[in-house]
Amino acid sequence: MTRTGLFGGTFNPPHIGHISVADAAVESLGLDSLIVMPTGTPPHKELSDGAPDADARLEMTRLAAAGTPRAVVSDMEIRREGRSYTADTVRAILADEPDTELWLIVGDDMFFSIERWYDAKWLLENVSLAVFARSDCMPDIRAHAERLESRGARVRIVEKQVIEVSSTELREALPKRGGRTFLSDAVYSYIIRRRLYNALPDIDWLREKALALLKPSRVAHVLGTERTAASMALRWGVDEDTARTAALLHDCTKRLSADEQLKFDSLRATMSNNPVPEKLFHAITGAELAQREFGISDGIREAIRWHTSGRPAMTALEKIIYLADMTEPERDFEGVDRLRALCFEDLDRAMLEALEMSVESIKKRNLPLDATTVRALEYYRGITK
Numbered sequence: 001m002t003r004t005g006l007f008g009g010t011f012n013p014p015h016i017g018h019i020s021v022a023d024a025a026v027e028s029l030g031l032d033s034l035i036v037m038p039t040g041t042p043p044h045k046e047l048s049d050g051a052p053d054a055d056a057r058l059e060m061t062r063l064a065a066a067g068t069p070r071a072v073v074s075d076m077e078i079r080r081e082g083r084s085y086t087a088d089t090v091r092a093i094l095a096d097e098p099d100t101e102l103w104l105i106v107g108d109d110m111f112f113s114i115e116r117w118y119d120a121k122w123l124l125e126n127v128s129l130a131v132f133a134r135s136d137c138m139p140d141i142r143a144h145a146e147r148l149e150s151r152g153a154r155v156r157i158v159e160k161q162v163i164e165v166s167s168t169e170l171r172e173a174l175p176k177r178g179g180r181t182f183l184s185d186a187v188y189s190y191i192i193r194r195r196l197y198n199a200l201p202d203i204d205w206l207r208e209k210a211l212a213l214l215k216p217s218r219v220a221h222v223l224g225t226e227r228t229a230a231s232m233a234l235r236w237g238v239d240e241d242t243a244r245t246a247a248l249l250h251d252c253t254k255r256l257s258a259d260e261q262l263k264f265d266s267l268r269a270t271m272s273n274n275p276v277p278e279k280l281f282h283a284i285t286g287a288e289l290a291q292r293e294f295g296i297s298d299g300i301r302e303a304i305r306w307h308t309s310g311r312p313a314m315t316a317l318e319k320i321i322y323l324a325d326m327t328e329p330e331r332d333f334e335g336v337d338r339l340r341a342l343c344f345e346d347l348d349r350a351m352l353e354a355l356e357m358s359v360e361s362i363k364k365r366n367l368p369l370d371a372t373t374v375r376a377l378e379y380y381r382g383i384t385k
């Protein structure tokens with residue numbers, strides 16, 4: 001006879017507490033397989049802002065369970081129409097595998113309420129219960145287990161140490177750049193990419209991911225840009241972590257060849273309307289990659305998009321990224337110290353000087369000049385008279 005575990009939950013999101021239960025269940029119950037079952041969403045239930053839909057919970061659960069041996073994620077309850085009852089799910093599993101001994105994994109809340117579940121009598125005759133509970137309620141758990149066993153139920157209390165995580169607190173921490181340590185890297189990346197729960201990235205995590213996209217020779221420049229952008233953000237009342245995010249990602253496609261970048265939709269579209277010099281490719285593709293992989297806001301996307309060319313009427317964040325890129329501590333050219341000082345005195349004047357220097361250097365090197373840069377220069381000449 002094989003042994004199968006059934007571990008259900010909303011997995012909203014699946015965190016390391018769930019993973020520790022899954023791992024402990026497979027090991028301590030000697031399971032041949034563990035079915036991990038995200039519950040369906042009742043059809044009438046409105047999703048709150050940023051909440052994942054059922055498919056996103058399913059995908060996150062797959063990512064979370066990937067490291068647990070013998071775990072398989074099932075979409076049975078998510079695909080089922082209407083309300084799902086555990087008894088129906090158990091019937092379907094047993095119909096598929098009549099010879100398996102099925103262990104239902106339950107936490108303390110579920111364990112204490114199980115006799116009130118739909119079709120509880122049938123359920124308790126057909127499954128064994130594996131109780132994973134907080135250690136502070138062990139005496140109650142034992143008493144309840146004895147009561148159920150006296151009525152014929154099979155109960156096993158698993159005393160393995162599992163990690164306690166509150167899903168509510170985790171969801172609340174994500175928009176404040178927290179929560180990362182409670183999630184596997186794959187699940188956290190997924191949440192950030194899709195901005196689920198309105199999550200914002202932990203800056204240390206983002207830095208690690210962003211630096212991994214760079215050639216080693218570019219790391220010092222990007223870290224310098226991050227530090228400079230953070231100081232300028234503080235000076236000009238822009239959110240510091242937003243500036244750090246844009247700075248860390250501003251050159252994220254710089255290591256790719258022109259041919260590789262021409263595969264990006266954003267660059268293809270730009271090149272068919274308004275061709276730009278190759279020097280600008282990475283600003284366009286960087287904005288696309290950053291949005292696709294890191295779920296950045298539109299404001300950050302635009303700051304990356306315009307960091308090389310500039311443009312008329314830039315936002316404070318756009319100016320900060322443009323200027324931090326140009327004046328970070330690794331930069332060394334004539335007039336850089338004056339420009340550095342100006343960045344903290346007058347942002348528009350700093351933009352004018354920076355654009356003038358940039359146009360002059362492009363002309364000197366006989367490189368093609370971008371039309372937006374010319375318009376930006378005219379704009380900042382006009383407003384700083």
Ligand SMILES: [Fe+2]
Nearest residue numbers: 250251282308
């Ligand atoms: Fe750049």
Ligand SMILES: [Fe+2]
Nearest residue numbers: 221250251325
């Ligand atoms: Fe740069």
